[in-house]
Amino acid sequence: xxxxxxxxxxxxxxxxxxxxxxxxxxxxxxxxxxxxxxxxxxxxxxxxxxxxxxxxxxxxxxxxxxxxxxxxxxxxxxxxxxxxxxxxxxxxxxxxxxxxxxxxxxxxxxxxxxxxxxxxxxxxxxxxxxxxxxxxxxxxxxxxxxxxxxxxxxxxxxxxxxxxxxxxxxxxxxxxxxxxxxxxxxxxxxxxxxxxxxxxxxxxxxxxxxxxxxxxxxxxxxxxxxxxxxxxxxxxxxxxxxxxxxxxxxxxxxxxxxxxxxxxxxxxxxxxxxxxxxxxxxxxxxxxxxxxxxxxxxxxxxxxxxxxxxxxxxxxxxxxxxxxxxxxxxxxxxxxxxxxxxxxxxxxxxxxxxxxxxxxxxxxxxxxxxxxxxxxxxxxxxxxxxxxxxxxxxxxxxxxxxxxxx
Amino acid sequence: xxxxxxxxxxxxxxxxxxxxxxxxxxxxxxxxxxxxxxxxxxxxxxxxxxxxxxxxxxxxxxxxxxxxxxxxxxxxxxxxxxxxxxxxxxxxxxxxxxxxxxxxxxxxxxxxxxxxxxxxxxxxxxxxxxxxxxxxxxxxxxxxxxxxxxxxxxxxxxxxxxxxxxxxxxxxxxxxxxxxxxxxxxxxxxxxxxxxxxxxxxxxxxxxxxxxxxxxxxxxxxxxxxxxxxxxxxxxxxxxxxxxxxxxxxxxxxxxxxxxxxxxxxxxxxxxxxxxxxxxxxxxxxxxxxxxxxxxxxxxxxxxxxxxxxxxxxxxxxxxxxxxxxxxxxxxxxxxxxxxxxxxxxxxxxxxxxxxxxxxxxxxxxxxxxxxxxxxxxxxxxxxxxxxxxxxxxxxxxxxxxxxxx
Numbered sequence: 001x002x003x004x005x006x007x008x009x010x011x012x013x014x015x016x017x018x019x020x021x022x023x024x025x026x027x028x029x030x031x032x033x034x035x036x037x038x039x040x041x042x043x044x045x046x047x048x049x050x051x052x053x054x055x056x057x058x059x060x061x062x063x064x065x066x067x068x069x070x071x072x073x074x075x076x077x078x079x080x081x082x083x084x085x086x087x088x089x090x091x092x093x094x095x096x097x098x099x100x101x102x103x104x105x106x107x108x109x110x111x112x113x114x115x116x117x118x119x120x121x122x123x124x125x126x127x128x129x130x131x132x133x134x135x136x137x138x139x140x141x142x143x144x145x146x147x148x149x150x151x152x153x154x155x156x157x158x159x160x161x162x163x164x165x166x167x168x169x170x171x172x173x174x175x176x177x178x179x180x181x182x183x184x185x186x187x188x189x190x191x192x193x194x195x196x197x198x199x200x201x202x203x204x205x206x207x208x209x210x211x212x213x214x215x216x217x218x219x220x221x222x223x224x225x226x227x228x229x230x231x232x233x234x235x236x237x238x239x240x241x242x243x244x245x246x247x248x249x250x251x252x253x254x255x256x257x258x259x260x261x262x263x264x265x266x267x268x269x270x271x272x273x274x275x276x277x278x279x280x281x282x283x284x285x286x287x288x289x290x291x292x293x294x295x296x297x298x299x300x301x302x303x304x305x306x307x308x309x310x311x312x313x314x315x316x317x318x319x320x321x322x323x324x325x326x327x328x329x330x331x332x333x334x335x336x337x338x339x340x341x342x343x344x345x346x347x348x349x350x351x352x353x354x355x356x357x358x359x360x361x362x363x364x365x366x367x368x369x370x371x372x373x374x375x376x377x378x379x380x381x382x383x384x385x386x387x388x389x390x391x392x393x394x395x396x397x398x399x400x401x402x403x404x405x406x
Numbered sequence: 407x408x409x410x411x412x413x414x415x416x417x418x419x420x421x422x423x424x425x426x427x428x429x430x431x432x433x434x435x436x437x438x439x440x441x442x443x444x445x446x447x448x449x450x451x452x453x454x455x456x457x458x459x460x461x462x463x464x465x466x467x468x469x470x471x472x473x474x475x476x477x478x479x480x481x482x483x484x485x486x487x488x489x490x491x492x493x494x495x496x497x498x499x500x501x502x503x504x505x506x507x508x509x510x511x512x513x514x515x516x517x518x519x520x521x522x523x524x525x526x527x528x529x530x531x532x533x534x535x536x537x538x539x540x541x542x543x544x545x546x547x548x549x550x551x552x553x554x555x556x557x558x559x560x561x562x563x564x565x566x567x568x569x570x571x572x573x574x575x576x577x578x579x580x581x582x583x584x585x586x587x588x589x590x591x592x593x594x595x596x597x598x599x600x601x602x603x604x605x606x607x608x609x610x611x612x613x614x615x616x617x618x619x620x621x622x623x624x625x626x627x628x629x630x631x632x633x634x635x636x637x638x639x640x641x642x643x644x645x646x647x648x649x650x651x652x653x654x655x656x657x658x659x660x661x662x663x664x665x666x667x668x669x670x671x672x673x674x675x676x677x678x679x680x681x682x683x684x685x686x687x688x689x690x691x692x693x694x695x696x697x698x699x700x701x702x703x704x705x706x707x708x709x710x711x712x713x714x715x716x717x718x719x720x721x722x723x724x725x726x727x728x729x730x731x732x733x734x735x736x737x738x739x740x741x742x743x744x745x746x747x748x749x750x751x752x753x754x755x756x757x758x759x760x761x762x763x764x765x766x767x768x769x770x771x772x773x774x775x776x777x778x779x780x781x782x783x784x785x786x787x788x789x790x791x792x793x794x795x796x797x798x799x800x801x802x803x804x805x806x807x808x809x810x811x812x
Contacts, residue, residue, distance in 0.1 A: 053422065054489065057425070057489040058489045058492065065488045069481070069485035072481045075475070079471040079475035082471045083463040084463055086464060093470065096474070098504065144505075
């Protein structure tokens with residue numbers, strides 16, 4: 001008998017028929033002789049509607065009141081899923097974060113789970129009931145409700161799996177797994193049978209919005225075996241596992257892209273020791289994350305161009321910070337470009353194979369695509385290119401790394 | 407400095423502009439030097455929508471899961487009202503039932519408040535914050551959410567006023583007070599300046615849906631001074647007070663009506679000792695409340711007709727119970743009528759004045775309205791008449807008891 005945590009996302013509980021479908025999934029797990037603990041998101045659209053209300057009344061996102069309001073979406077869906085299970089004679093009860101309890105820090109809107117006491121849920125399981133836990137929510141040390149940030153129900157599910165020492169954590173969603181690239185663009189994209197935590201982390205943070213990044217981190221740290229699978233199809237999904245579990249590792253597992261970034265170039269920055277710190281310090285203080293950075297020194301050696309990217313949502317804020325620079329940092333001009341896309345090639349295999357980056361640059365060059373910025377990590381190469389080349393670049397790279405379906 | 411509990415109903419927080427209006431009301435109370443604790447209903451329509459979801463998945467109303475789902479409406483509105491107060495620089499925070507806590511019994515869907523510990527709310531007040539308490543909800547001894555039944559936020563407000571020893575409990579709603587009759591029918595109906603608890607109780611239970619009956623009982627027992635007033639107009643509303651406070655008591659304070667009842671007549675019941683018990687026992691066991699009853703014995707003395715009313719929502723259930731009668735009780739026929747209305751004349755003054763009933767019967771007779779059933783209490787006379795005479799009867803009685811506005 002295995003203990004499985006099953007997480008249903010917003011599209012998997014979008015309406016009462018979807019709820020019934022999710023309930024049948026849970027029943028199937030029970031009928032197969034397993035024990036199930038369920039984590040559930042709000043019905044699709046509900047959270048956005050509640051955020052809409054909050055935004056109209058308040059500039060301050062992530063406050064106590066916002067979290068109390070927004071977390072009600074999962075309160076509703078957890079109760080409804082319990083009722084859908086009762087309807088098919090499966091004993092079940094909903095658990096709100098404060099009832100479990102799921103303890104977080106007090107960072108409203110992006111709280112981190114500190115502790116889950118599994119005893120109530122285990123008692124519930126022992127009593128023959130399926131616990132349906134409201135995802136996305138927690139309770140802070142002052143006893144106020146918190147939320148875990150967009151996609152936080154994934155993290156709820158993984159944290160529950162870790163606390164309960166579950167054998168597996170299945171993330172039910174509207175896609176049937178993780179693909180080598182976005183199938184809407186790359187029609188020959190293939191579903192991955194397995195992907196490593198590290199690759200999934202890069203994919204999650206680089207625009208493949210299947211899982212919340214933090215949930216993958218947590219799964220990796222706590223060795224929670226994850227599966228991403230479809231609520232609506234019976235086929236196996238993609239397992240997110242430790243590198244050891246993958247016997248024949250591809251060099252490259254996936255090609256992702258993100259249109260979320262904007263490029264800013266400071267032209268003719270007077271070059272002196274600490275110039276970069278003078279740029280990026282104030283941005284960090286303003287809580288603006290800088291992603292890609294390139295610095296090129298002019299031939300005279302006295303000035304430098306600094307190019308970097310920030311999230312489009314931070315773009316105006318970043319410009320305001322730059323314009324507030326005093327005499328500490330002088331430069332000739334600011335150039336900006338929001339019509340850019342970051343394309344990334346990901347694979348743990350590139351640790352042991354040379355030439356992966358070279359193939360990327362050659363492939364893009366062959367298609368006449370100019371690379372504006374490059375950044376790399378141990379298992380990833382990202383390039384910033386003009387947005388209009390997104391599809392062309394993805395398809396060319398997908399073919400070049402031999403990921404195309406036969 | 408007074409402590410005032412302010413309760414805003416669903417139409418008073420129907421949308422964000424209504425929320426802002428309610429927030430201004432609270433600010434005005436603070437600006438006047440008072441301390442305010444707020445109780446709030448769900449935004450109009452939200453509770454019904456949630457009940458709709460529940461009903462589609464479950465026959466069982468009033469279960470644990472239903473309460474967890476349905477109470478989320480007040481969770482949302484309490485947070486939003488707190489934000490609307492922040493918007494106009496009034497410190498405020500929402501309190502959910504489990505945070506206060508508001509302890510109830512475990513009768514889901516119609517829970518009764520057992521205890522409210524005021525200390526958290528008093529600390530909040532002392533800290534200069536306005537507590538915004540989610541109405542309608544409580545927490546049972548097992549730590550599960552409960553709801554107090556339709557209109558339960560009124561009871562939340564009164565219970566809070568009692569626990570906090572508040573000087574007054576103002577019920578803000580979409581009408582500006584309690585009227586001598588329904589102003590949509592009786593255009594000459596007048597707003598009452600004051601009404602006694604007993605009269606208000608009868609009005610509430612007889613169809614004037616201004617306050618939940620239980621909230622009036624609680625206010626009477628705990629001597630909470632209630633005011634029913636408009637959220638949208640500044641004029642004083644109607645005070646619900648002890649009889650002693652009303653100097654010049656009218657004989658009759660109001661004329662109400664209810665279309666919620668249906669009439670059932672059992673014709674030719676074989677008369678024997680215990681016949682009535684044989685009818686009403688099984689109905690009581692089936693949790694069906696019987697309101698008006700009349701029994702008339704036939705001239706032969708061997709059989710009797712028993713007429714009674716039940717809520718229309720219980721009508722089918724009552725017929726099923728009757729048809730299941732065995733040999734214990736035999737009768738010739740069942741007659742039913744759902745096109746009936748109960749019209750009631752209410753006033754504590756009728757304790758000391760004779761002839762109030764007589765005037766009612768004469769007035770109806772003059773208009774040619776046949777009385778089908780009569781029931782009386784110390785401060786109320788109710789008659790069942792054909793529904794088509796509703797408006798005629800109300801206007802005639804309103805004039806006869808000299809309640810018409812000049």
